[in-house]
Amino acid sequence: MTDTHAYSLFRLRRLAAVLLGALMGGLLLSLQPAPVLAAAGEAPVAPAQLAKAVDQMEQLDRMRISLASTLEGSSEEPTMDTMRKVCMPVGKRAMAIGQENGWTVRQVASKYRNPDHAPAGAQESAVIDLFARHSEITGLWEPATAGQGAGVNYYRRIDVQASCLACHGSKDSRPAFVTEKYPADRAFNFKPGDLRGMYAVFIPEVQQALRQAV
Numbered sequence: 001m002t003d004t005h006a007y008s009l010f011r012l013r014r015l016a017a018v019l020l021g022a023l024m025g026g027l028l029l030s031l032q033p034a035p036v037l038a039a040a041g042e043a044p045v046a047p048a049q050l051a052k053a054v055d056q057m058e059q060l061d062r063m064r065i066s067l068a069s070t071l072e073g074s075s076e077e078p079t080m081d082t083m084r085k086v087c088m089p090v091g092k093r094a095m096a097i098g099q100e101n102g103w104t105v106r107q108v109a110s111k112y113r114n115p116d117h118a119p120a121g122a123q124e125s126a127v128i129d130l131f132a133r134h135s136e137i138t139g140l141w142e143p144a145t146a147g148q149g150a151g152v153n154y155y156r157r158i159d160v161q162a163s164c165l166a167c168h169g170s171k172d173s174r175p176a177f178v179t180e181k182y183p184a185d186r187a188f189n190f191k192p193g194d195l196r197g198m199y200a201v202f203i204p205e206v207q208q209a210l211r212q213a214v
């Protein structure tokens, strides 16, 4: 990591822990140093883009936690409508963040509910596995994979909170809409603190080139 990157990222003080995790994760996972960690040469995307991706995923994660907490402690039986209002809006927001920034934003889980969220390749599987083995790693970035073109992948862990168990707790306690809509559901039997999955952001290099050209 160069001084410039370190400065512009660590300026976001509240994200310092995430970035430390990112650095450690990058070191642990990569057999070769990720481009952004390379001492010489340019980072494949602008540091500001990386910082923005970190910030956007923090906001997305907080959005889910706050939506889930609205169900917690409610004495009323949640209606079909309120039950749908936790992870579906998060999925929509993730797509919108991708469109707004020219990134690809996905949620990935090996124990997935929506089969679209299954790990898409060796790198995603390896990062999920790393997050599962190292709960102290919050996020990390990795080089683009062969099919992606130039760019950087940013990954951020998603942990299970007590408030998630209303829908991701025991198999039998899942809401009816979940069992109906997701026949291949694997996203149950979690307990607080478990790894639930991760956000995966691909930031293509072309965006930076386009911005600089403007």
Ligand code: HEC
Pocket (backbone or CB within 6 Å): 064, 065, 068, 071, 082, 083, 084, 085, 086, 087, 088, 091, 107, 108, 109, 111, 112, 113, 114, 115, 117, 158, 159, 160, 161, 163, 164, 165, 166, 167, 168, 178, 187, 196, 197, 198
């Ligand atoms: C009200 C029910 C409900 C609650 C509460 C809930 N989820 Fe979900 N979760 C779902 C549904 C339904 C999906 C599938 C959404 C879709 O089709 O994209 C899902 C999908 C997900 C996904 C995407 C990956 C996958 O398996 O498809 C993640 C990650 C996730 N939930 C994490 C959480 C976390 C973390 C919490 C607690 C902070 C939580 N959920 C609380 C119902 C819920």
